Amino acid sequence: MNAHPASFPGDESLLLKNEQLSHELQRRIEQLAAINTVATAVSQTLDLETALDTALNAVLKVIPVQAAGISLLDEQANELVLRAQQGWKFDFVSQPMRIPLGKGMSGMVVRNDEVMITGEVSNDPRLHVPEFAQEGVQAMALVPMHARGRVVGILSVMNYASYEFGAGEIDMLRAIADQVGIALDNARQYEHAHEQSSRLGAVLHSSGDAIIATDSYGSINLVNATAEALFDISADDLIGTQLRNASLPARLREGLRRAMDLGGGGNVVFEATLEDGRFLAAIVSPVYAGQRLEKNQHAEGWVMVVRDMTFLREAEQSRINFIRAAAHDLRNPLATTVNALRMLHNDLGGLSEMHEEVIDLAQQSINRMQDLIDDLLNLERIESGVGVRSDPVDVRELVERGIVDTGPGFVERGQSLNVDVPDYLPYILGDMHWLHRALINLLSNANKYTPPSGTITVRAYAREYDVYLEVQDNGPGVSPEAQTRLFERFYRAAATSRDVKGTGLGLSIVKSVAEQHGGRVFVQSSPGQGSTFGMIFPLPPDDEIERRIKANKA
Secondary structure (H helix, E strand, O other): OOOOOOOOOOHHHHHHHHHHHHHHHHHHHHHHHHHHHHHHHHOOOOOHHHHHHHHHHHHHHHOOOOEEEEEEEEOOOOEEEEEEEEOOOOOOOOOOOEEEOOOHHHHHHHHHOOOEEEOOOOOOOOOOOHHHHHHOOOEEEEEEEEEOOEEEEEEEEEEOOOOOOOHHHHHHHHHHHHHHHHHHHHHHHHHHHHHHHHHHHHHHHHOOOEEEEEEOOOEEEEEOHHHHHHHOOOHHHHOOOEHHHOOOOHHHHHHHHHHHHHOOOOEEEEEEEOOOOOEEEEEEEEEOOOOOOOOOOOOOEEEEEEEEOHHHHHHHHHHHHHHHHHHHHHHHHHHHHHHHHHHHHHHHOOOOHHHHHHHHHHHHHHHHHHHHHHHHHHHHHHHHOOOOOOEEEOHHHHHHHHHHHHHHHHHHOOOEEEEEOOOOOOOEEEOHHHHHHHHHHHHHHHHHHOOOOOEEEEEEEEEOOEEEEEEEEOOOOOOHHHHOOOOOOOOOOOOOOOOOOOOOOHHHHHHHHHHHOOOEEEEEEOOOOOEEEEEEEEOOOHHHHHHHHHHHHO
16 A cells, blocks of 8 residues: 655645746846846947947847837937937937937936836827837837936837736846946946047147146156157157156256145246256146145146247347346436436425426336336346355345335235244355345235235245245235246236236346346246245255355354
């Protein structure tokens, strides 16, 4: 007698449930595999057109329909644009089908951010493009694609026979659409970045200025054609080289290195005369990744724009020679005119108020012209080097003298004057008279251009082999295009010189004094952010300072 296994109530129901769960699990696995297939396919390229075709191929392999299309959002035009199609009867891509947002079925999908399922659409009143009716679509699913938390386009799948999209297929289409949306958004971002890079490259290489860029470590990563021609060197020989080791003129290379060392958030402008007589003006600008959030944020790199100003320097020298001769010729006649006005005023006596005013205006005009002539002759004296001393100069004492002489002007305008000088600073070699004059010019410049109740800071410090002396203000700042000309004679930036009196020679004297002492000038400024004008002087050997001090005491 054969034994049979015992049967319990509910076994058949349990087996049925297990079988249903097994089928559901298998369906889920197949869906995930399909989603993974699409994601893998579209993530293998950053070329937008390739990504579009790859996405449609992958979708049609996992969804049993006959046609598919992808429309992408054109945010500037506020439209959905059909960018790719497969299996369609008619071409709607060559002259892209465009649907304004909010119009038609596609517009509703974007606005509501929901999947739309349709049957036969030829007579559907929601159809915005009448020509689409000729496709003869009998079933269609329009699925929004997402990337970065927003709708970026629509994935549409279509069949030319009746077809009912199941709930599982709709879920799978949602997941696939988002995978495709992310991949296509990445491809669009890459395409946009590539276009921007190509456009920027074209601008850089067609520029008439020499442009050199470095990374944050000072390694050169870009050299344009003008730089190659100006320095007679191949870009291949410079790219990847540290700036300090680059085959550039030594004076320019040193100036660029110093400008980068200054740091700060604005441009640094300086000039350099090369050994062959060429005169160059350079602007060094920090580059930040994204928006600069912190004042002391480190630059991600540097861009240096260098312009050959030799022809302007030669023209400037011719003008200087003419003005210098004219200044000498005018000095004696002006003195005679001043004496004549004084004699006229004293001899006539009892002048009316109007006559007194006329004579006073004449004297003021002559005084301004006398100031101009004095500045021109000062420039001549400092540039000639005749009588310029080379004595040990205590920079702290220099700053103190400058503050004492200009202090009343700051008090009169209600400005705050801060001093940032360490307890010890090494001596420099120079002429205290001319260095004092240069510092006075920088302080007076800050006094004139800083608004009442503004703040001016005098700063001195040593860095490596140099001493820096600078004056910082919180005035209107100077535009980058004007910065390269600030130290020219008679140049005054148009946007900042209204109602400010001066001869236009103050900064030229500063530059001449610095260069006569083996140094150079610089400016850091941004419109609306104030300016920093400074001088850099080389540090002499310690034994040289000691020798000069002993010689002066002897």
